[in-house]
Amino acid sequence: MLHRLARFDRPRTAATGVMQRVYDRAASGWQDGIAQLGFLAAYDHLMAQVDLARPAQRVLDVGTGTGAFATAWTAHHGQPKHLTLMDISPAMLDIAAARLPYADTQANALGDKVQTPPQDVVLCAHVIEHLDDPSLALTWLFDRLTPGGTLVLAMSRPHWCTALVRWRWGNAAYTPTQATQMLRAAGLQDITPHRFPGGPPARVSCGYTARRPL
Ligand SMILES: C[S@@+](CC[C@H](N)C(=O)[O-])C[C@H]1O[C@@H](n2cnc3c(N)ncnc32)[C@H](O)[C@@H]1O
Numbered sequence: 001m002l003h004r005l006a007r008f009d010r011p012r013t014a015a016t017g018v019m020q021r022v023y024d025r026a027a028s029g030w031q032d033g034i035a036q037l038g039f040l041a042a043y044d045h046l047m048a049q050v051d052l053a054r055p056a057q058r059v060l061d062v063g064t065g066t067g068a069f070a071t072a073w074t075a076h077h078g079q080p081k082h083l084t085l086m087d088i089s090p091a092m093l094d095i096a097a098a099r100l101p102y103a104d105t106q107a108n109a110l111g112d113k114v115q116t117p118p119q120d121v122v123l124c125a126h127v128i129e130h131l132d133d134p135s136l137a138l139t140w141l142f143d144r145l146t147p148g149g150t151l152v153l154a155m156s157r158p159h160w161c162t163a164l165v166r167w168r169w170g171n172a173a174y175t176p177t178q179a180t181q182m183l184r185a186a187g188l189q190d191i192t193p194h195r196f197p198g199g200p201p202a203r204v205s206c207g208y209t210a211r212r213p214l
Pocket of ligand 1 (some may be wrong): 055
């Protein structure tokens with residue numbers, strides 16, 4: 001299949017280094033900032049809607065930041081046997097590790113050649129829209145999943161409020177229709193957009209669940 005041929009394991013670009021420094025500087029205020037904007041409640045709402053056929057043993061949070069998405073996961077689905085938190089920002093990873101001390105941390109970029117065992121669940125909130133090629137990034141996430149595994153994603157969507165966020169952070173934004181098409185092109189199925197219930201997250205973002213075919 002085409003999506004299996006378009007591999008994303010490639011050297012990091014200078015932009016990754018810039019991004020790392022930006023998020024290192026933002027790390028100390030990140031958790032309070034997203035809490036005030038309502039993202040913790042939004043992540044909680046999304047995780048409550050994830051329905052798994054069997055408990056997840058291996059969970060990977062890519063671009064974990066302060067670990068908020070992974071924390072919301074564990075609040076609803078329990079502590080997995082193996083939780084891995086991945087980020088390019090050491091400062092973010094330090095905070096995430098302090099909040100989820102039983103987790104492993106990996107200072108890697110989405111797109112790096114990494115030897116991760118197949119994951120039952122891959123989490124990824126507000127990372128794809130920072131990357132040059134979102135489709136290849138989704139293919140890389142697909143490759144981390146075990147057959148039948150679940151991707152839980154949050155991604156910026158277009159709104160005038162998003163323009164303010166984009167001015168500050170330089171990210172892209174995708175409509176749920178565009179996101180669904182990209183997820184399908186990456187090989188995922190059972191793709192469901194989950195609107196956030198209110199506040200800034202409802203305007204600037206959308207949650208998604210999708211499954212890697214068996
Ligand atoms: C907008 S923040 C989201 C953090 C967290 N997922 C949340 O929802 O609070 C983006 C995070 O992705 C990380 N990041 C950016 N580019 C990345 C990449 N290529 N690979 C892995 N992490 C990346 C940043 O360091 C930052 O922690």
